[in-house]
Amino acid sequence: MCGSVVAVLLFSCYNLLYAPSLATATPTSVAASALLKWKASLDKHSQSVLSSWVGSNPCHNNWTGVSCNNATAGVESVVTSIIIQNVNLTGTLGDLDTWSLRNLETFDLSNNALYGSIPSSIGNMSNLRYLSLNANNFSGTIPSEIGMLRSLGLLSLTGNLLTGHIPYSIVYDNMLSGPLPNEICVSGSLSHFTVSNNLFSGHVPKSLKNCSSLFRVRLENNQLTGNISQDFGIYPKLDYMDLSYNKFYGEVSSNWGSCPNLTSLKISNNNLSGKISSELGGATRLVQLDLSSNHLVGEIPTSFERLSSLVNLHLDNNMLLGTIPSVLGDLYNLEDLNLAKNSLTGPINEKLGECLKLRMLNLSSNKLEGPIPIHISKLDKLESLDLSENNLNGRIPPLLGGLTVVQTLNLSRNNLTGSIPSSLTAMVSLTTVDVSFNQLEGPLPKMRAFEDAPKEALGHNKGLCGNNTELECPTQPGHQGNKKKVSIVILIILPTLGFMFLVLVVVFCYLRKRNPNVTFRPQETRTHPFTIWSYDGKMVYERIIEALEDFDSKHIIGVGGYGTVYKAELSSEIFAVKKNHAPEDGEMQNLKSFKNEIRALTEIRHQNIVKLYGFCSHSRHSFLVYEFLSGGSLRNVLNHMKQAVEFDWEKRVMAVKSIASALSYMHHDCSQPIIHRDLSSSNVLFDSDWVAHVSDFGTARLLKPDSSNWTSFAGTLGYIAPELAYTMEVNEKCDVYSFGVLTLEVIMGKHPGELLTLLQETKGISHTELLDQRLPLPEEQVAQQVELLVKVAFSCVHKSPQSRPSMRSITLDLSVETHAAKSNKIST
Numbered sequence: 001m002c003g004s005v006v007a008v009l010l011f012s013c014y015n016l017l018y019a020p021s022l023a024t025a026t027p028t029s030v031a032a033s034a035l036l037k038w039k040a041s042l043d044k045h046s047q048s049v050l051s052s053w054v055g056s057n058p059c060h061n062n063w064t065g066v067s068c069n070n071a072t073a074g075v076e077s078v079v080t081s082i083i084i085q086n087v088n089l090t091g092t093l094g095d096l097d098t099w100s101l102r103n104l105e106t107f108d109l110s111n112n113a114l115y116g117s118i119p120s121s122i123g124n125m126s127n128l129r130y131l132s133l134n135a136n137n138f139s140g141t142i143p144s145e146i147g148m149l150r151s152l153g154l155l156s157l158t159g160n161l162l163t164g165h166i167p168y169s170i171v172y173d174n175m176l177s178g179p180l181p182n183e184i185c186v187s188g189s190l191s192h193f194t195v196s197n198n199l200f201s202g203h204v205p206k207s208l209k210n211c212s213s214l215f216r217v218r219l220e221n222n223q224l225t226g227n228i229s230q231d232f233g234i235y236p237k238l239d240y241m242d243l244s245y246n247k248f249y250g251e252v253s254s255n256w257g258s259c260p261n262l263t264s265l266k267i268s269n270n271n272l273s274g275k276i277s278s279e280l281g282g283a284t285r286l287v288q289l290d291l292s293s294n295h296l297v298g299e300i301p302t303s304f305e306r307l308s309s310l311v312n313l314h315l316d317n318n319m320l321l322g323t324i325p326s327v328l329g330d331l332y333n334l335e336d337l338n339l340a341k342n343s344l345t346g347p348i349n350e351k352l353g354e355c356l357k358l359r360m361l362n363l364s365s366n367k368l369e370g371p372i373p374i375h376i377s378k379l380d381k382l383e384s385l386d387l388s389e390n391n392l393n394g395r396i397p398p399l400l401g402g403l404t405v406v407q408t409l410n411l412s413r414n415n416l417t418g419s420i421p422s423s424l425t426a427m428v429s430l431t432t433v434d435v436s437f438n439q440l441e442g443p444l445p446k447m448r449a450f451e452d453a454p455k456e457a458l459g460h461n462k463g464l465c466g467n468n469t470e471l472e473c474p475t476q477p478g479h480q481g482n483k484k485k486v487s488i489v490i491l492i493i494l495p496t497l498g499f500m501f502l503v504l505v506v507v508f509c510y511l512r513k514r515n516p517n518v519t520f521r522p523q524e525t526r527t528h529p530f531t532i533w534s535y536d537g538k539m540v541y542e543r544i545i546e547a548l549e550d551f552d553s554k555h556i557i558g559v560g561g562y563g564t565v566y567k568a569e570l571s572s573e574i575f576a577v578k579k580n581h582a583p584e585d586g587e588m589q590n591l592k593s594f595k596n597e598i599r600a601l602t603e604i605r606h607q608n609i610v611k612l613y614g615f616c617s618h619s620r621h622s623f624l625v626y627e628f629l630s631g632g633s634l635r636n637v638l639n640h641m642k643q644a645v646e647f648d649w650e651k652r653v654m655a656v657k658s659i660a661s662a663l664s665y666m667h668h669d670c671s672q673p674i675i676h677r678d679l680s681s682s683n684v685l686f687d688s689d690w691v692a693h694v695s696d697f698g699t700a701r702l703l704k705p706d707s708s709n710w711t712s713f714a715g716t717l718g719y720i721a722p723e724l725a726y727t728m729e730v731n732e733k734c735d736v737y738s739f740g741v742l743t744l745e746v747i748m749g750k751h752p753g754e755l756l757t758l759l760q761e762t763k764g765i766s767h768t769e770l771l772d773q774r775l776p777l778p779e780e781q782v783a784q785q786v787e788l789l790v791k792v793a794f795s796c797v798h799k800s801p802q803s804r805p806s807m808r809s810i811t812l813d814l815s816v817e818t819h820a821a822k823s824n825k826i827s828t
């Protein structure tokens with residue numbers, strides 16, 4: 001009641017006060033009246049946000065969000081820009097007198113709570129170059145009058161991003177629907193066109209076909225239809241086109257191959273049919289091509305050999321025929337290849353072994369036959385290999401064990417025979433395995449991924465034995481058969497083995513005589529078994545091997561990309577021992593500088609950095625010895641309901657601050673900046689009091705031979721700064737990016753995933769929607785701190801490294817805020 005009275009009074013006062021000035025109306029005073037009238041139509045909160053809007057001259061009186069051009073001789077300045085984002089403006093555009101604001105060039109009301117329809121009179125603002133109304137609550141159709149905005153270069157009406165979930169369940173209150181206006185590019189100057197995640201239906205605007213100015217187009221997640229080979233043309237400037245999740249049909253025409261600057265083409269989840277035009281090979285700058293989940297037929301065009309920039313190629317879930325063309329082996333930048341769920345036949349092309357950057361290879365659900373080519377084992381960056389549901393036969397090649405960073409291995413539903421090679425134990429990163437529905441037999445490799453695998457992942461084989469299979473392994477290795485045969489075999493093998501054993505013993509003793517390369521640093525502050533042993537590196541080495549029973553798998557507490565972590569109890573003290581992958585040639589070449597760097601790392605003392613005690617390097621094993629923390633990793637905590645709940649908002653804020661403090665110290669307080677390079681939630685460990693410690697600082701580079709300062713090496717997938725994909729220099733800003741991802745992970749309770757790409761595209765995301773749903777909403781001071789963390793995280797994941805803050809300024813911001821929050825309650 002009160003609210004509406006005030007609004008009425010304001011409105012009439014304004015009429016009384018400004019009536020005289022209307023007599024000598026200038027464009028600026030007319031614009032002022034229009035803005036005041038609109039302000040009066042908004043709710044009370046919005047009016048208070050716009051409280052600086054008083055008087056009759058927005059250009060002189062500093063109105064919030066309003067800017068003017070400069071007066072030139074004889075011409076008064078006029079309002080050219082209104083930018084009011086993210087202040088919860090609530091109301092409609094119904095009372096906006098657009099004619100009086102026709103000089104406006106920029107109109108940005110993104111991320112507010114405006115509702116109602118977009119008025120057709122918007123077409124009167126004929127000078128608009130930039131119109132952004134995304135992340136509001138508008139409804140209804142887009143007026144076709146938008147097509148009259150002949151200067152429009154950017155139109156953004158992106159749908160509701162408030163949920164932060166992708167793909168959006170055709171989610172939601174903020175959805176625009178109906179057809180898109182046909183005249184959108186009549187002027188021929190539209191470059192950015194984004195209406196993704198709405199409910200638009202019907203055909204794409206006719207004017208798009210000839211719109212040669214297009215640069216970036218995002219229409220994904222709507223209900224648009226039409227024959228794409230008719231409705232889209234040739235776009236010389238086009239960089240990015242996403243039409244995924246719509247109802248388009250027709251063929252992948254030659255038009256796309258004539259877009260020379262196209263880097264991303266995504267038309268997944270539509271109703272495309274026919275063959276893929278071989279002319280598509282003309283789009284030689286393509287980095288991402290996603291045509292998955294359509295009804296495409298025919299073979300994969302050999303013209304794809306020209307797409308040498310391709311990083312992601314997704315053709316899965318179609319009806320493609322023929323063999324895997326060997327030209328794919330020429331795509332040496334490929335990281336993610338998915339050809340699953342097609343009807344591909346013939347053997348797996350060995351040439352795929354030349355795509356050395358592959359991280360994901362998915363050939364599942366085809367009709368591929370023949371053995372698994374050993375060439376696959378050259379793909380040492382592979383993280384996921386899915387060959388399931390084919391007709392593959394023969395044995396599993398033992399060399400596959402060389403894929404040391406593979407985490408997921410699916411060989412199920414083939415016709416593979418023989419035993420599973422024990423060399424697969426070298427796949428130290430393996431966590432998920434499925435070999436079911438084959439003809440495999442014999443014991444499982446002695447490693448967690450197999451021993452902990454569920455029955456379903458091992459079942460329906462010929463005779464696998466061991467944990468979770470139907471058979472128990474015989475005590476003697478080897479499988480029972482004809483007794484006579486076995487004894488003959490033993491007769492032949494035993495002497496051979498005996499000889500080899502002798503050779504091994506000799507070699508072993510020789511190696512033991514050579515002193516292992518050991519670097520250990522004294523711990524000055526407290527007594528410690530290593531001091532007691534007076535840094536006899538060799539002794540330490542032997543004691544650790546002894547405590548771990550020669551790295552028996554029962555002592556394993558974790559596995560990561562760089563090695564396996566064991567828990568070692570020596571003299572009643574507990575250590576974490578990280579065993580690295582076998583050193584490669586050249587890695588230890590500069591032993592001296594290597595030792596120096598390790599020494600520097602062991603000298604670091606910071607309450608939030610896991611202490612590195614030393615490093616043992618021996619021709620048999622090399623490993624790092626760390627402080628043992630009993631609280632487990634951040635990843636584990638977030639993955640477990642009970643611990644995640646115990647890890648409340650206060651603890652989370654503290655944890656992020658601790659991580660920031662550790663990074664700031666290493667970047668700015670050491671004689672030379674030390675860059676982590678592989679910060680992820682597995683590298684943050686808790687002690688028993690929930691104090692976070694960063695582990696593995698600086699070791700990524702030391703332990704990974706090909707990772708010099710200029711590097712294509714990337715840390716853990718999902719935390720790597722985007723510029724590293726293009727071989728940029730590794731510097732502190734890469735850590736800052738990973739820190740941003742990590743912070744979002746702490747707040748959301750899970751890795752932000754695809755949200756990261758979105759953050760780089762859009763401005764509006766509601767913070768509360770991000771918060772881990774398992775916890776109650778944070779209150780008061782803590783809420784403000786969480787809010788600050790979100791802001792900091794957003795700035796850290798900025799696409800451009802230069803725009804990311806330094807860790808020092810982040811720690812300062814975080815500590816200042818803690819003090820400010822105590823005395824200052826911000827009200828909006």
Ligand SMILES: *[C@@H]1O[C@H](CO)[C@@H](O)[C@H](O)[C@H]1NC(C)=O
Nearest residue numbers: 051052060061062063064065
């Ligand atoms: C305009 O107002 C803002 C805040 O209302 C203030 O920070 C700024 O100094 C003002 N600028 C001028 C030129 O008056």
Ligand SMILES: *[C@@H]1O[C@H](CO)[C@@H](O)[C@H](O)[C@H]1NC(C)=O
Nearest residue numbers: 067068069070071077080081
């Ligand atoms: C207006 O003039 C000021 C000072 O002369 C200048 O800094 C500013 O860039 C000008 N703005 C525009 C939009 O031309």
Ligand SMILES: *[C@@H]1O[C@H](CO)[C@@H](O)[C@H](O)[C@H]1NC(C)=O
Nearest residue numbers: 043044045046088089090113
């Ligand atoms: C936005 O404003 C509306 C109406 O004034 C209010 O109900 C709502 O709580 C506000 N939302 C936020 C996030 O401030």
Ligand SMILES: *[C@@H]1O[C@H](CO)[C@@H](O)[C@H](O)[C@H]1NC(C)=O
Nearest residue numbers: 112113114115136137173174
């Ligand atoms: C958007 O509008 C719907 C109904 O029209 C309403 O339920 C919802 O609260 C609004 N959302 C916001 C953010 O204002």
Ligand SMILES: *[C@@H]1O[C@H](CO)[C@@H](O)[C@H](O)[C@H]1NC(C)=O
Nearest residue numbers: 098099120121122123124145
């Ligand atoms: C503004 O646009 C509306 C709707 O398109 C139109 O009816 C009206 O005549 C226009 N106003 C002026 C002054 O041109």
Ligand SMILES: *[C@@H]1O[C@H](CO)[C@@H](O)[C@H](O)[C@H]1NC(C)=O
Nearest residue numbers: 205206207208209210211233
């Ligand atoms: C596109 O341009 C061609 C040739 O300039 C013209 O014939 C055609 O009518 C145009 N199509 C549309 C939809 O404007």
Ligand SMILES: *[C@@H]1O[C@H](CO)[C@@H](O)[C@H](O)[C@H]1NC(C)=O
Nearest residue numbers: 215235236237238260261262
């Ligand atoms: C294509 O991209 C290159 C380099 O990014 C640029 O120089 C060129 O102008 C672009 N071509 C068109 C037609 O925009």
Ligand SMILES: *[C@@H]1O[C@H](CO)[C@@H](O)[C@H](O)[C@H]1NC(C)=O
Nearest residue numbers: 227228229230249250251273
């Ligand atoms: C799509 O349009 C092309 C070109 O006009 C035509 O050849 C093709 O048959 C159409 N496809 C479908 C599925 O209608």
Ligand SMILES: *[C@@H]1O[C@H](CO)[C@@H](O)[C@H](O)[C@H]1NC(C)=O
Nearest residue numbers: 247249250270271272273295
């Ligand atoms: C897909 O296109 C085919 C014809 O090419 C048509 O029969 C079918 O109904 C379409 N499916 C959908 C879901 O639109």
Ligand SMILES: *[C@@H]1O[C@H](CO)[C@@H](O)[C@H](O)[C@H]1NC(C)=O
Nearest residue numbers: 316340341362364384386408
């Ligand atoms: C391989 O692709 C298929 C089809 O897209 C998918 O269902 C499957 O999960 C993928 N496999 C892996 C390991 O991601």
Ligand SMILES: *[C@@H]1O[C@H](CO)[C@@H](O)[C@H](O)[C@H]1NC(C)=O
Nearest residue numbers: 391393394414415416417439
């Ligand atoms: C599996 O391989 C065996 C020979 O090793 C063969 O007899 C059998 O027919 C194959 N099964 C299928 C389904 O291809």
Ligand SMILES: *[C@@H]1O[C@H](CO)[C@@H](O)[C@H](O)[C@H]1NC(C)=O
Nearest residue numbers: 448450451452453454467468
């Ligand atoms: C055997 O499988 C169970 C789960 O079914 C697992 O808890 C156990 O650790 C496994 N044993 C070994 C020796 O890995």
